[in-house]
Amino acid sequence: MSTVNSLLAAISGEGRDAKRGGYSRPVYSDAEITLREWFIAEASVRGLEVSTDANGIIWAWWDLPGSAGDDASRKGSLVTGSHLDSVPGGGAFDGPLGVASALAAYDVLAAREASGELVRNRALALAVFPEEEGSRFGVACLGSRLLSGAIDPVKALNLRDAEGNTFADIAAANGLDPARMGRDEKALARIGDFIELHVEQGRGLNTEQYTDAAGRGPAVAVGSSILGHGRWRLSFSGQGNHAGTTLMIDRADPMVAAAQLVLKVREIATAQPDARATVGRLEPVPGGTNVIASRVDIWLDVRHPDDAVTALLVEKIHGQAQKIAAFEGCSVVLTEESLSGTVHFDAALSASLERSVHRLVPDAPALPTGAGHDAGVLAAYLPTGMLYVRNPSGISHSPEEYVEDADAEAGVLALADALEDLL
């Protein structure tokens, strides 16, 4: 039986990023494809029936004994899983921990069924969702958004990566039929409940209210809610020109405008309780040391528990961007790329998760998170819930993201118990 740690060790060499550090595994890159193949091989060797659906989601089915494995017998099944793509220079656990834990939890449950300890009433599927981070095509949770119909497939197919490839082209190159992508009623009907285990991405489990005398928090938490969040692109346009011949007073430099806005974003978000706003990506065009840029695109990520406040924050930032652009002789255009409202996980499912997890981790708290997940997108369509595994560094989307082996093992057992109670 593989352990979650041996499963993660097997993929630890894939997609390492020598320049940024950590891992860069954008969807349908060589590294992510290798990880998808790894998952398919691990599921197949366990005798699970594996298929990739029209939206690129991989499903590995543990059907009920004697069942035909058809749509009727799989309706309302229990599903667990996560994603294998990463942010640029990300950590080893965001996504892969949930996928490896799903495989390891299956191993625990299969052994319990073989010993007669577990009798199931429904099938279990392990799932891998593509482009959860949106780090290649810009929209996070693209697989679950397509599956549920939360995004118009035409919009999704026209998204472009940094090289200008459309999502349609890349999907087709990976064996998918763009014409078939979009809301999938049959696949949705097969999901009765979805549970996603994930590395905790902040200091939630390390806060004083949860830590013991040694300063150690519980290994696992149950998710309660996800902060509303969205992404916007602000394009500042000015006059591209020569760095040496253009007098300072003659410039319309969009980089100077963008730099001022970055500071305003911090000021505006700091003044609003519970708000988070980030500029993590900036692209000057054409991008030369001795060239005044003609355009600078910056990407804005804004999060707040109250969706109306999120909208207000973006409005304020846009207003400041317009003022700054005018002062600098530039113009600015704001484009919304994605928006997800605050999500509260299904109350009955979360209560069931808490009861199950408390058998193993009696002090496991219910935790909100500021990070987005496929379980958040799917929550609008079916009952979803999440488990988080302690991250001692509290750091994520960085090579320093960390999970201790013992906590990862505890996460698997907690997930297995939670799944058993729902099967």
Ligand code: GLV
């Ligand atoms: C995904 O991890 C996000 O919250 O952006």
Ligand code: MN
């Ligand atoms: Mn994730």
Ligand code: MN
């Ligand atoms: Mn992430």
